[in-house]
Each structure stands twice: as structure tokens, then as C-alpha cells.
Amino acid sequence: MRAGAKIPIYIHPLFWLFAAFIGFLMSQSLVGTLLWVVIIFVSVLVHELGHATMALIFKQNPKIELIAMGGLTSYQGKKLKYYQQFLIVLNGPLFGILLFALASLILWLNFFKNPTLVGTIKVMQVVNLFWSIVNLLPVLPLDGGQLLRIALEAFFGVKGFKLSLLIGFIIAASIALVSFAIRYYLLGALFFLFAFQSFDMYRKSRNIQKCDRDDSLADDLTKAQLALNQNKKEEAKTILEDLRQKTKQGLIYTQATHLLAFIYHDQKEDKKTYEYLLSVQDKLADEAVCLLHDLAFKEENYKLVKALSAKAYKLAPSKEIALKNSQTFAILNEPKPSGGWLKTAKQFGSLDLKSVISQNYFDKVRDSSEFNHFFK
Template sequence: MIRFTLFRVPIEIQPWFWITGALIGGAIGTTDQIGLMRLLIFMAVMTISILVHEFGHALTGRYLGGGSPRIVLWAFGGMAYNQGARLSRNHLFWMIFMGPAAGFILLALTLAVVFLIYGVQGGTWLTTLIIFNEPVGDPTIEALTLLRDHLPRFFILDALIWINFWWSVLNLIPVLPLDGGRIAELYVTPRHKALLISAITGATVAAVAWIGFDRLYTAVLFGYLAFRNYKDYQSKKW
């Protein structure tokens, strides 16, 4: 267990966070020094990126409603708590939304650097390669040199872009307790309907991730969330 304070916000990183991060980063398939380097860079960037995401929640909540924010990084990502805060529904929306927004801001800053260094053609090729594993257009000499001669730099950019794009997008899906689900919960009444929406959406995403993209971790995560939301729906619908 790691505990420290940053920007007057207590932070706790639980052991399962590192285990899950290693699995997402491909620890099982890591067999050489380059793979190990990529894994360690991925885990470092993942930690920073998720902290940025959670600080988006915590600092916005403190600004809008006061209270005492706290951040916990655990097996499936992170949680920001704001004990004692007094927030209207509108303020709650912004507190929740600013988590993914912080990730998108970090993504935008990273892409600005990439396009500044590698130009439109090289930046587009690198960005689409990293996000979709299907590059658009032709690579430039500079982009190919990055992949061939500067692997640590590429691994950092790869992790920054991939994590902050997909983590932010997935967090906006309306599945509790993800941010999209928490936003939906603010506006869907009664609450058991939000749970049903979460269960159906989670099951759909799990099936698409497993069948369409062979993403085991994503399928397991959303399958688990779908099951948990459906059980909660059954207990609350009456």
C-alpha cells in the first residue's frame, strides 16, 4: 500500500492496482528486456494518467462544493471521494465529467506535441497506429525513425495516447460506477432504471469487446459490472 498527499489531496494506491496494470500492459506475454521496458513505461504512464483523471474529479469537486477530497487507485482504476462536499446536481455533473475531460486534455497536449514534432502526415500515422492499430496514410521518415531508433520515447507516446483516449472514452459509457453511468444516474429516475441501463449496456460492451475485438480484460470488466448492476436492479426494482 502506497500513501502520499498531492495538492492537499490524500492518495492511496492499493496493491491490486499494480497487478491489474501489469496484466493490462501485457505482463503475461513479456519475454525480453524490450517487453519489460515497455511494460514498466506503460504502468508508470497509466498511474500518472489515472491520477490526472481522478484529480479532475477531486479538484473540481473541491472547487464547486468544498469538502475533503481523497483519491484511491484500486484494481479497476481509481475513485475520487469528496467527504463533506455540498454539490447541486449541476455541480455533480461537472465534477463527474471533469474526470474524462482531464484525460482528454492530457491527450490533446500529447497529440499537440506529436503533430508539432512529426507534422500532420507523421502525426496522423502515429496516432491512428496507436489508437486503432490501423495507421492512416503513409509514414514519414521521422515517424519510422521513432519506431526504429527511439523505442522508449515511442512507448511513452504510445501509452499516453492509448490510455487517455480509451480510458476517457470507456469511462463515458453509461455503466455504473463508471463516469457515464454516474452521469446517467443523475438524470434517470427512478434509480433502478439507471441500473437496468447499466446492466444492458455493460453486457453489450462485454460481448463486443470479446467477440469483436478479442479484448479479454475489457470483456471481463464490463461483464462483471453488468452482472453487479443487474443484481442491484433486481434488489431495488420492487
């Protein structure tokens, strides 16, 4: 469902279902559920309009989406300064506080006499005050967490971004523990989820460098990916090579290197593929592990094959990978794992064990009791 022209508003069907679920939990009645749906809809929409309105002021093109767990406002346009980003985020809770103030004013002026309507306005008042306060807690993905991130990043750069995640994790985990202790299980579960997300983002952010926060470099990476999707490999290669030169390290560098490696692999340039993947071997994407495992074996880098052996097999269990692992451990004179991997390869069938063991790879372990133990 879409509404609005200046600010497009998309409402996902799950939004209504989730709002109805919350409404029923809170009211245990059909009428109460419907009223809660209205309260949630108005509250979330007003909050998101706060973000979107400020984005419009800064000449952005905002879009509002009402989804299962709430609302999301995104916008496109020229790169904003930190204070502009801060004000866009802050304006959401401010609109919520204004809605609380409006509800309070209506109740104070005693405009309405209908008990149901008065009760609904009271709930609107409490909900918006409560959520505005909660939403300003410095925990991502809440607005307070975004405000903290923007402020710290403005002063400390990438270190500030990482620090905001760490602070958010500590606060979210603390709130979750307290909530569980006082039996506010729903709130506890919510902040436990936030704590997990913050910790996961913090763990992943360790590889983020200053260049990764550069929008122009991120745009170049997107252009390269689009070029690849259109099979314009040479154009993509030019962009990606330039990105590697500009970044030298970080997530964009790693992604560019991965993409280049697969381009060279498609072009049958195994040596270059190997060199590129080797440069990011500590940050390999899953799809690159098996490729580097295979190329490392061809390049006789057996220590690397050993390091990748278990992960490569886990990602793509096959006779070929198990056999390479067995041959590698044999060359490294490790008879027990060599025998174990060879037994694994044999389980796939169609393997002439006698012929395989006669290969030069197994010269160091062929007569070992630890190796032969697997084939008795």
C-alpha cells in the first residue's frame, strides 16, 4: 500500500498484522484491538513524518515505510553534514513528543466526554511519551543510538562509530538483564535483540576503516557491481582496481578484491586470482574459501590448504576437497589427518584407494600405522 506524493508512504501488510497483535495483547478485545491499531498507526506515522519533514528541509527525497516492527524513513540526495543528519534523526522523537503534548492539551481542555475516546487519547499520550523516551536511549537501531553514532563519528571518525556500537551494546544488555529480572519479558527480549545486533555490528566493524565511510568510494563499488551485472567486466575491473589503489585496506578494499578475483577466475587467470585472494585471506567470503583452497593446492601452498581444509569442506563437502586435504596432510607428514580425510573421500564412492595411496603425495605417510589404521 502506498500513500502520499511529496513524501511517499509505503505500508506493508505485516504492519497491520503486527499492530493488531500488539493491540490484542494490550486490550484482549476486538474494539480495543482496533483502537490500538489506530494509535500505533498514528504514532508511528507521525514519528516518521518528523524524520521525513526535516529531510525535505535539507532538500532530500525521503520515503517512509511502515513495516512489521515499526517505521523506517530513508532518503536520497546530496551528502549531508553531520549536524543535518543529527537533526533529521532527532526530529522523529520530537514529533512524538509533540503528539504527546497535543494529547495532553486535549485532555487538559476536556474537549471530549466520550469515555472510549478519552481513554484512547490517554493511551496515545502515554504511548508517545514512553516511546519517545525509550527511542532516545543510546542504543542502535533506536534514534538515540543513531544520534550517539552521528555525534561520536563527527568528532572521532570511524573510532567514534565503533565506540557508539560498544556503548549501545553495554546499555542494551544492561536494560535487557534488568527487564528480565523484574519480569518485563517483552522489553527484555527487545533489548536483548538490540544488544545482540550491536555486538554483531561491533564485531564486524573491526575491519572498517575511514575510507569505508566515504560515500564516493561506496558509490564506485556500486557502479562496479552494476557493471558486472551487465557483464561489462573490463569496466568493472577498471573501477575495482582504482578502488584498491585508493583504499589499500578496509571493507571496500576487501570487497573490491573479492570481485576482481572472481573476474580473473572467470578469465582463467589463476595466478592473479590466487594473488588477489591471498591478499585478503583473513577476510575471505564463503564463496572464495573453496576457490582459494583449490588454487593454494595448485600453487603448492600446503600450509594454506591445511588452514582452509575444514572450512572448505564444510562449505562444499565433496570427494575432491577431501582428497586434496588428505594429500596436503600427507605432504606435511601428518598421517592421522591424512588418513581421516582419505577415508572421508572414499565415502563418496568411486575411489581406487590403492591407486590413490600409490601417488607421490603419500610417500611420507604410506607406511604409517596411524595412516593405515583408517583402512583396516
